[in-house]
Every structure is written in structure tokens, then in C-alpha cells.
Amino acid sequence: MEASEGSEDSPDRASHTSARTHYDATSTGVTGPAIQARVPPYKRPDHFTKKAKAQGYAARSVFKLEELDQRFKLTRRGGKAVDLGCFPGSWSRYLLERGMSVVGVDLQAPALTGGTWIARSAMEVEAVELGRDIDLFVSDMAPNTSGDRFTDHARQIRLAERALLLALATLRPGGAFVVKVFDGEDAPAYTRSVESRFAQVKRVKPEATRDRSVEFFLVGVGFRPE
Numbered sequence: 255m256e257a258s259e260g261s262e263d264s265p266d267r268a269s270h271t272s273a274r275t276h277y278d279a280t281s282t283g284v285t286g287p288a289i290q291a292r293v294p295p296y297k298r299p300d301h302f303t304k305k306a307k308a309q310g311y312a313a314r315s316v317f318k319l320e321e322l323d324q325r326f327k328l329t330r331r332g333g334k335a336v337d338l339g340c341f342p343g344s345w346s347r348y349l350l351e352r353g354m355s356v357v358g359v360d361l362q363a364p365a366l367t368g369g370t371w372i373a374r375s376a377m378e379v380e381a382v383e384l385g386r387d388i389d390l391f392v393s394d395m396a397p398n399t400s401g402d403r404f405t406d407h408a409r410q411i412r413l414a415e416r417a418l419l420l421a422l423a424t425l426r427p428g429g430a431f432v433v434k435v436f437d438g439e440d441a442p443a444y445t446r447s448v449e450s451r452f453a454q455v456k457r458v459k460p461e462a463t464r465d466r467s468v469e470f471f472l473v474g475v476g477f478r479p480e
């Protein structure tokens with residue numbers, strides 16, 4: 255899978271209907287600069303998409319993890335990582351390149367060597383399959399978006415809750431957790447549940463996240479087992 259907009263999963267803040275109306279203009283058979291100008295910004299390759307492609311990463315989202323790593327010093331050579339929602343594989347590849355062992359979970363396995371891939375829903379995977387004493391547990395999981403902001407938020411929070419449950423069962427004391435969250439009414443309660451188990455939790459919107467996106471990341475460091 256190439257570093258395309260298809261790998262950017264975040265629903266747009268703007269009306270889905272109006273975005274689609276514009277985008278459909280490209281399928282009328284009319285081509286040229288006038289049509290290009292009507293393609294919504296999030297459908298055009300941007301700086302991060304081009305950079306991911308140039309560096310051979312499967313998705314532009316790799317730059318979100320890279321930014322979080324640079325800021326919070328999350329990776330370490332010889333450490334153990336779990337990556338939920340690992341397809342098409344840019345986060346896992348980054349973690350492997352940083353010298354970590356990786357167990358990745360997604361509905362399909364990425365075309366990457368060097369990690370252990372579990373091609374199933376994270377809702378069905380058991381903690382014991384992910385290993386123990388994990389140093390870094392990341393989740394970039396997102397549902398297929400419907401365009402209905404509330405539905406997408408509710409579905410995504412369920413994935414984030416599953417990620418937290420599995421992280422709490424597998425992290426070593428002091429370990430770190432990164433989770434994607436679609437903002438919405440359940441986000442504050444979810445944030446509080448993460449805050450209760452980590453020494454420090456930050457809410458971050460990485461530069462590579464599009465301005466219009468409703469996604470943010472929670473980064474928890476210093477896992478405190480009960």
C-alpha cells in the first residue's frame with residue numbers, strides 16, 4: 255500500500271456531505287486544473303504524504319509516531335513493543351528500525367518482516383498473545399468511518415478502550431502507552447481512565463495530523479500497575 259490518503263483515517267471536521275459533493279466532481283470525466291482546484295485539501299498529497307512515499311513508508315502516519323517519539327523518548331533498542339492497528343505497517347516498521355521487537359495486530363498483516371503479526375480483531379485478541387513486560391504499547395486503531403461523527407467517535411472509543419485494557423495487562427511498570435482517540439463526548443472520561451494509570455499523560459495533536467481531523471493522541475508514560 256502506498257503512502258496515500260487512503261491511509262489517513264481521520265474523519266474530517268467539515269461536513270462529510272459537502273466534502274463528498276466536491277470530491278464527486280472528479281468522477282464526472284472532466285479533468286484539468288479547474289477540477290484539481292475543487293479536490294478537497296485532504297484528498298491531495300501533502301508534504302507528509304510525499305515524504306512518506308519518498309522514504310518508502312506505507313503510510314504518512316509514521317510521522318505522527320516519530321514526532322511523539324522525539325518528544326517523549328518512547329523507543330529504545332532491545333525493548334518490546336505492541337502495535338494495535340498495525341496495517342499497512344509504517345508504525346511497526348518505524349519501531350523495528352528503532353531496534354524494538356514488535357507484535358502487531360490488525361485485521362490483515364502488514365507486508366513486513368521482522369515482527370510477529372496477528373491478523374485478527376484486537377477485540378478478540380487476548381493479552382497473553384501479546385507477550386508481557388511490554389515497554390511501549392501503541393494503538394493507531396480507527397474504524398472505517400461512516401461520515402457520522404457521533405457513530406465514528408463511539409466506535410473509535412471502543413477500540414481505544416480495548417487498547418487500554420490490553421496495555422494495562424501487558425505493560426511493564428514504568429512502560430509507555432500511545433493511543434489514538436477521535437474527539438467527542440466520551441473522550442474526557444476515556445482520558446481520565448488513562449490518567450489514573452500513568453504518572454504523566456499528555457494530549458497531543460502531532461503536526462502530521464491534518465488540521466481538520468478530529469483525532470488526537472494520548473501519550474501516557476510511567477505505567478503504574480495496581
Ligand SMILES: C[S@@+](CC[C@H](N)C(=O)[O-])C[C@H]1O[C@@H](n2cnc3c(N)ncnc32)[C@H](O)[C@@H]1O
Binds near residue numbers: 313343346394398
Ligand atoms: C490509521 S490505520 C493504522 C496505520 C498504521 N499505524 C500505520 O502506520 O501503518 C488504522 C488501522 O486500524 C485497524 N483496525 C480497525 N479496527 C480494528 C480492530 N478491531 N482490530 C485491529 N485493528 C483494527 C484498521 O484495519 C487500520 O489498518
